[in-house]
Amino acid sequence: xxxxxxxxxxxxxxxxxxxxxxxxxxxxxxxxxxxxxxxxxxxxxxxxxxxxxxxxxxxxxxxxxxxxxxxxxxxxxxxxxxxxxxxxxxxxxxxxxxxxxxxxxxx
Numbered sequence: 689x690x691x692x693x694x695x696x697x698x699x700x701x702x703x704x705x706x707x708x709x710x711x712x713x714x715x716x717x718x719x720x721x722x723x724x725x726x727x728x729x730x731x732x733x734x735x736x737x738x739x740x741x742x743x744x745x746x747x748x749x750x751x752x753x754x755x756x757x758x759x760x761x762x763x764x765x766x767x768x769x770x771x772x773x774x775x776x777x778x779x780x781x782x783x784x785x786x787x788x789x790x791x792x793x794x795x
Contacts, residue, residue: 739789747782750775 754775758768 736789740786743782743786743789747779750778750782 754771757771
């Protein structure tokens with residue numbers, strides 16, 4: 689069994705060590721947490737930007753394809769109307785997707 693004087697010496701030594709190391713450990717943990725948080729924010733921002741670029745490319749491709757299809761002279765009037773309606777619906781869908789991404793960036 690240890691004597692009370694020995695426990696007192698051990699306690700004093702541990703307290704002195706903690707006084708020296710504790711703040712450095714706190715700063716280290718805080719820096720690691722901040723770094724992790726910043727990296728996650730950066731990755732989320734990049735992911736949102738990539739989604740925007742993808743949607744822009746999809747919109748341009750659909751516009752070009754449907755404009756080309758609408759210029760064909762052999763198309764019947766009913767086909768043309770259906771194609772225009774499909775194009776309008778597709779554009780509405782892309783606008784909604786872009787709005788959702790914009791809202792998530794602003795929020």
